[in-house]
Amino acid sequence: MKKLTVLLGLSLIMFSQAAIAQVSGDEIKLLRQQIEMLTNRLDELEKQNQQLVQTVEQSSQQAAAGSEAAVDAKIEEAVTEQVTEKMAAVSWAERIRWKGDFRYRYENIDQEGRDGRNRSRIRARTNLEADLSPTLQVGVGLATGGDDPVSSNQTIGGGGSSKDVKIDLAYFDWSGIENTHIVGGKYKNFLVRPAKKGLRWDGDWRPEGLGVIWDNDFVFAQALGTWLEGDSRNGTEFAWAIQGGFNFKTGDFGKLKVGAGYSVFNIAGRTPLFGEPDDFYGNTFVENPISEELEFAFDYRNWEAFAEWKIDKFTLFGNYTVNEKADDNDTGYLFGVKYGSAKGKGTWDATYFYEKLEADATVGLLSDSDFGGGGTDAKGHVLSGTYAFHKNWNFKATYFINKIRLASGNPRDYDRLMLDLAFKFN
Numbered sequence: 001m002k003k004l005t006v007l008l009g010l011s012l013i014m015f016s017q018a019a020i021a022q023v024s025g026d027e028i029k030l031l032r033q034q035i036e037m038l039t040n041r042l043d044e045l046e047k048q049n050q051q052l053v054q055t056v057e058q059s060s061q062q063a064a065a066g067s068e069a070a071v072d073a074k075i076e077e078a079v080t081e082q083v084t085e086k087m088a089a090v091s092w093a094e095r096i097r098w099k100g101d102f103r104y105r106y107e108n109i110d111q112e113g114r115d116g117r118n119r120s121r122i123r124a125r126t127n128l129e130a131d132l133s134p135t136l137q138v139g140v141g142l143a144t145g146g147d148d149p150v151s152s153n154q155t156i157g158g159g160g161s162s163k164d165v166k167i168d169l170a171y172f173d174w175s176g177i178e179n180t181h182i183v184g185g186k187y188k189n190f191l192v193r194p195a196k197k198g199l200r201w202d203g204d205w206r207p208e209g210l211g212v213i214w215d216n217d218f219v220f221a222q223a224l225g226t227w228l229e230g231d232s233r234n235g236t237e238f239a240w241a242i243q244g245g246f247n248f249k250t251g252d253f254g255k256l257k258v259g260a261g262y263s264v265f266n267i268a269g270r271t272p273l274f275g276e277p278d279d280f281y282g283n284t285f286v287e288n289p290i291s292e293e294l295e296f297a298f299d300y301r302n303w304e305a306f307a308e309w310k311i312d313k314f315t316l317f318g319n320y321t322v323n324e325k326a327d328d329n330d331t332g333y334l335f336g337v338k339y340g341s342a343k344g345k346g347t348w349d350a351t352y353f354y355e356k357l358e359a360d361a362t363v364g365l366l367s368d369s370d371f372g373g374g375g376t377d378a379k380g381h382v383l384s385g386t387y388a389f390h391k392n393w394n395f396k397a398t399y400f401i402n403k404i405r406l407a408s409g410n411p412r413d414y415d416r417l418m419l420d421l422a423f424k425f426n
Contacts, residue, residue: 099426100126105153106419112412121153127169135176141169149274150202150369169206181213190222192243192259194308194317197353198368199334205366218247228273239265254311265300265363273365281364281375299325300363313340323360329407332361342386342394350385359407371400372414378404396420
């Protein structure tokens with residue numbers, strides 16, 4: 001562009017010199033003005049050309065940079081996706097818990113009027129829990145044993161035959177309200193059992209229905225509803241229980257839990273809830289004059305009170321209940337003491353309690369399945385001791401010195417020794 005400008009300038013100068021004699025001064029002046037304008041225009045075009053070159057170069061650089069940025073973005077996106085997937089997998093694994101336990105038991109039963117009995121039994125339980133959200137948990141558990149609602153024990157033998165496994169738990173637990181849990185399905189019994197003793201509720205009983213727990217560490221209240229029969233074709237039967245109380249922290253005087261409860265099992269006129277036609281687990285029954293079937297004689301509407309006081313290494317505990325619908329034999333109670341805690345390697349505990357459970361004091365099917373052979377209409381002493389070889393492995397010995405069939409007026413001795421090796425994993 002510069003060469004073109006120079007040539008044009010020289011040509012114009014030569015032309016102007018050749019024609020200078022033939023033109024007037026005014027014409028020369030006009031011609032110079034035109035040359036000046038042309039020169040300015042050429043300069044302007046030169047500037048525009050330079051700007052265009054710069055623009056093209058910048059566009060090329062931006063395009064290259066944009067292409068590089070796009071590649072970087074895709075790489076970052078791919079890496080982020082892989083990291084997210086791995087983190088999700090880790091997160092999901094952290095939100096799932098698998099735990100369970102296994103127990104091997106040898107027991108000797110000496111019941112007056114019957115031959116002595118020795119047997120070995122196993123119990124295995126496993127439970128899978130998953131956190132679907134910060135406030136929602138779902139669990140499914142399996143256990144050995146048949147369909148007994150208060151026992152997961154399985155007697156071994158039978159030539160090495162396969163053993164039954166059942167659905168032990170299947171529940172949800174929602175905690176979206178402060179200090180509150182709402183559970184549903186087949187879930188662990190959360191009702192207070194002082195020192196985990198089964199005056200009214202065996203430890204293996206799983207309610208089937210809905211439950212609500214509210215606890216702010218000082219005051220607690222809880223309720224559950226359970227279907228004894230949930231199909232209307234078979235005649236629905238529903239039972240419920242409520243409890244409430246206080247947790248006192250008394251400093252040097254330990255921790256004290258006290259409370260009371262009420263439950264309703266309207267089963268008068270109903271055949272046995274489980275087992276054979278004459279299995280009432282100590283409860284009073286009558287014969288229906290029309291069907292000639294055996295039926296419960298009473299409903300079970302129970303008031304109860306309970307307390308558990310932990311001070312230093314001692315735990316004092318007690319439980320009392322009365323069935324307001326029974327005519328007689330309507331009361332049950334237990335009280336005892338525990339020393340120590342077998343939770344870590346080399347630790348141990350020892351427990352003693354006395355219990356009396358009259359025939360219609362509570363629903364016999366759901367009470368402790370070991371005391372007095374299971375059910376109501378029994379009284380006596382229980383001693384036990386536990387030694388922990390490891391936090392997840394212990395040995396326990398329990399001895400029952402009981403009297404059974406109290407309502408008959410002719411009680412019989414019932415002695416039972418249980419030796420347990422228990423293991424747990426989580």
